[in-house]
Amino acid sequence: MKIVVLEGSPNRHGSSNLLAEEFIRGAREAGHTVEIIDAAHADLHPCTGCVHCGYEGPCVQKDDMERFRKKILGADMMVFVTPLYYYGMSAQLKILVDRFCAINSSITRKHMKSALISAAWNADSWTFEALESHYRTLVRYLNLQDQGMILGRGCGTPSMTARSQYPEQAHQLGRSLHASV
Secondary structure (H helix, E strand, C coil): CEEEEEECCCCCCCHHHHHHHHHHHHHHHCCCEEEEEEHHHCCCCCCCCCCCCCCCCCCCCCCCHHHHHHHHHCCCEEEEEEECECCECCHHHHHHHHHHHHHHHHHHHHCCEEEEEEECCCCCCCCCHHHHHHHHHHHHHCCCEEEEEEEECCCCCHHHHHCCCHHHHHHHHHHHCCCCC
């Protein structure tokens, strides 16, 4: 299975990317191919809502999205990776997700698998409610098949995250994926 990991952390060595690395390690051990899209450090511009794409591309903006479009549509699974910023995904990942406007139908037709990986300093039980709701809405809207969520509570620093149960959970999620789509 081809997996594309959509990383939205401006901190390349932060907690959410640490969890993503463990997921990737597990997925590769299970025989899957994995490609990373670093949305936080890409040349991506926000969707303007012009709908010139007609909801099925190409976008009038000339940035990295055309290259990402091919990678996303060539994959069998998308993994959304983000630090929790004010109870939602990072702006960097949100820009990429908003640009799905030009590929909605193509994503929907593929019945892709998906997963969510996130890390937050906060450890309260309600910490991830808004992000979980947004992710579940994306799963429903884009006709994705959710494979799981790793929601790292109390992962304020990479060292805190490394000592938590979440890296092993991310690794196991990657290893548990089945090849069929």
